[in-house]
Amino acid sequence: MQTMKSWSLPTAAAVVAATIFFSLSTMALPAASAIVEHTFVVSQMNMTHLCKETPVTVVNGQIPGPSIEVTEGDSVTVHVVNKSPHNITIHWHGVKQRRNCWSDGVPMVTQCPIQPNQNFTYRFSVAGQVGTLWWHAHVSCLRATLHGAIIIRPRLGASSYPFPKPDREIPFIIGDWWAMDLSVVARRMEKDNFFDYFPSASTINGKLGDLFNCSGVPEDGFVLGVEAGKSYLLRIINTALFSEYFLKIAGHKFTVVASDANYVRPYTTDLVVIAPGETIDALVVADAPPGKYYMVAMPNQAPLPDTQTPEPSTRATMQYSSSNGGKPVAPVMPDQHDVVRSLYFHSNLSSLRHPRHPLPPVPQQVDQHLFITLGLGMACRQGFKCNRDDKNDNMILVATMNNISFQKPTAPLLPAHYYHVAGSNRGDLLELPDRPPRVFNFTDPSLIPIGPKEKALETTYMATLARWFRYGSAVEMVFQSTSIMQGDSNPMHLHGHDMFVLAQGVGNFDAAKDRARYNLVDPPLKNTVVVPNLGWVAIRFVADNPGVWYMHCHYEFHLAMGMTAVFIVEDGPTVNTSLPAPPVDYPSCGRPNRKKGSLVPDESYLQTREIKASRIDGV
Structure with a gap:
């Protein structure tokens, strides 16, 4: 048992600033807000990839699961019906859940799990938040297949974005595919706290891509159709269990505009680096010669003497509507062990100060x-x-x-x-x-x-x-x-x-x-x-x-x-x-x-x- 420690009073400025920011962010919203309602039926089904049928746990029969699209200030109601053989909770990753810890979805921390053949309704608000978040199972390993996007649009519409309004917005979910029963992997990890299983492939929006094949037949890959001169907001989410990813698009650049549902000062880069749990919003302009371009997601890993493990890359295709076919152009990727690239990328993030999108003040004194x-x-x-x-x-x-x-x-x-x-x-x-x-x-x-x-x-x-x-x-x-x-x-x-x-x-x-x-x-x-x-x-x-x-x-x-x-x-x-x-x-x-x-x-x-x-x- 630990000895009790003395408390210091919280910084008065921090309390006042946090209270004022929360009040302003909620008062600024119009009174009219909606209740967005979903039903998530969690079940187990078999899917076949890489010539192997694998039992997977899914929401509404799909990977990724359904996106929750809301407007700032809305309330969300999700009825979770557990038809799977597993205990389940759902965590709404990045949703602040103000005074609503009961809906945070962490088993044996905030709630008992939803047992098989039981159901529970999560209710939460997205007041004061705008951008890309995501939801996932908070049960060991099952979030590899139980996940989806949360997209929170501003109350005043896309015209109020502090960056040029995109012509289209696309969830871009990077994940991994396990050609084995993830509940078996979870039991092994919980029993031994040791892992010697690894994903068989990486995925983009649930598709493995043509780097993988079944008896010589390439797996389907995600295709992003674009028109020359138009701009696209990629809402990038890393749902993978183990890997941080390098992401590049041949012949194109990203303008990073937000991360974790907070606007950042826009900056241009040819490489996005995203770790599990993170979201990155990035604008891409279709300004290359018409054709096909690979969008490659490659896991990085620490160099020797760290343990080296299988790290499969995947790729999708950006295809111009005026393209006449031909092979896609591939980007030049960094070295897989160039982990300093992650530090450079994340060090370039800074908050965007904008009059229509207030931020809480940075605490200047610490308790x-x-x-x-x-x-x-x-x-x-x-x-x-x-x-x-x-x-x-x-x-x-x-x-x-x-x-x-x-x-x-x-x-x-x-x-x-x-x-x-x-x-x-x-x-x-x-x-x-x-x-x-x-x-x-x-x-x-x-x-x-x-x-x-x-x-x-x-x-x-x-x-x-x-x-x-x-x-x-x-x-x-x-x-x-x-x-x-x-x-x-x-x-x-x-x-x-x-x-x-x-x-x-x-x-x-x-x-x-x-x-x-x-x-x-x-x-x-x-x-x-x-x-x-x-x-x-x-x-x-x-x-x-x-x-x-x-x-x-x-x-x-x-x-x-x-x-x-x-x-x-x-x-x-x-x-x-x-x-x-x-x-x-x-x-x-x-x-x-x-x-x-x-x-x-x-x-x-x-x-x-x-x-x-x-x-x-x-x-």
């Missing part, structure tokens, strides 16, 4: 500082004592934040927090520490291979890991990638909030010099932040959304292995700054028990639960 290292480690299976040198199956590979690996709670944390159930309060859960247990050369490549050098630095705990924030607190976090057993980048996603990306770099963060580089004027505002390979990123956010929010890496294996924490934002001083009661149809892990129109927790919630950190012996 809490966190330094969080991201790496791997070895730990004992629950209930075992073991030594890493033991030749047995009691050790598992885990992913960590400050040397702690997240352990799934046995009952959902959000209702336990709301009802102040013993075992869920501050002091009952392990608190995410301010910094790692030891300072060392975090990015030393010699720590990547497993051996005695990294062993001394990977001391690992397993616990249900949480961090508490008083309402309105301004928080600064520095994420530091480490080389402990890997050299990957880490796309870190925070639910319920956007983060200002102040600075990023390679190597070890040096507060004395790197804080001087902070952009406190127009940093990009993101919900998914890419921590560079063997590098760092500094962010700030205001904890102004009460509830229990997930913070995690969006690589599926890192998430499954525990690179996760929950951020608990306490209620503010008023009803409008506090978490309301759960909805009446809130799913229960056991017997529903209702009273006066709101959910009363099952008896299992009301029992005292002790969640302790278990330190592995001998490491």
Whole structure:
């Protein structure tokens, strides 16, 4: 059990600024808004690719699933009917869910899963948000096939975009195809926290493309038909489980105009780099000679000595209406291991300051500082004592934040927090520490291979890991990638909030010099932040959304292995700054028990639960 720490009062300016921004962003909307309603029927079906029939879990029989198209200020109602054999939740990635944590869709954190042959209705608002977001299953591995776009258009229409109005808008969803049952992959990952399965192909809008074939017959690929001189807004989403992608279109350039549903200062590039969880809006003008042009999505990966894995590329085709056929032109792609390209791309993002699209002010003063290292480690299976040198199956590979690996709670944390159930309060859960247990050369490549050098630095705990924030607190976090057993980048996603990306770099963060580089004027505002390979990123956010929010890496294996924490934002001083009661149809892990129109927790919630950190012996 952790010692209680003293609180500092949240910065008054941050509280006032956040309140004023939220009020202005909601007041600015016209009163007339719609309720957009969808029914998602989740089922399992067989699909055939690469000459193999594979069971897949889908929404409404399609991959990608249906797009949700709304207007800023609308409310969304999605009835999820689970006809699959799996427990399911749906997360609305990037939707801020203000005072609506109950609909965030994280199993055993914000809700019990929707069990087979059960249903649940998610309700949320998109007030104060414009751009491209997405939805996906928050169940291990199943988001590879359970996903779709969320497109939020401005209330005043496309003519109010702070960039030239495009002639057409196209969802461009990059994903991966697994020629195996993903539920089997998920069980293996949960059992062993180890992965030796890899995707068989990459996809664009669900199609594998002609780099892949079945007995010599090329797979279908996505074709974007264009007319010369017209412009196209690509709403690019990376839904893949494992890979960051390089995206290029032969003979064309992108003008990046938004990311994670926040406008950015437009800039032109021939290369988009997008990590799992991110969205990028980019304008493409059909200004090349009429013909066919490949649109190539290629995964990148860390160079040796990092483990090398299969990384399949895919391609779609941009085809001019006046084209007379012929072979498509292919772009020249970067080296697959040129991961610095990702840092260059993301460093070019900055917020667009526009009078019609106000942004919250960047917090200038900070109430809490966190330094969080991201790496791997070895730990004992629950209930075992073991030594890493033991030749047995009691050790598992885990992913960590400050040397702690997240352990799934046995009952959902959000209702336990709301009802102040013993075992869920501050002091009952392990608190995410301010910094790692030891300072060392975090990015030393010699720590990547497993051996005695990294062993001394990977001391690992397993616990249900949480961090508490008083309402309105301004928080600064520095994420530091480490080389402990890997050299990957880490796309870190925070639910319920956007983060200002102040600075990023390679190597070890040096507060004395790197804080001087902070952009406190127009940093990009993101919900998914890419921590560079063997590098760092500094962010700030205001904890102004009460509830229990997930913070995690969006690589599926890192998430499954525990690179996760929950951020608990306490209620503010008023009803409008506090978490309301759960909805009446809130799913229960056991017997529903209702009273006066709101959910009363099952008896299992009301029992005292002790969640302790278990330190592995001998490491």
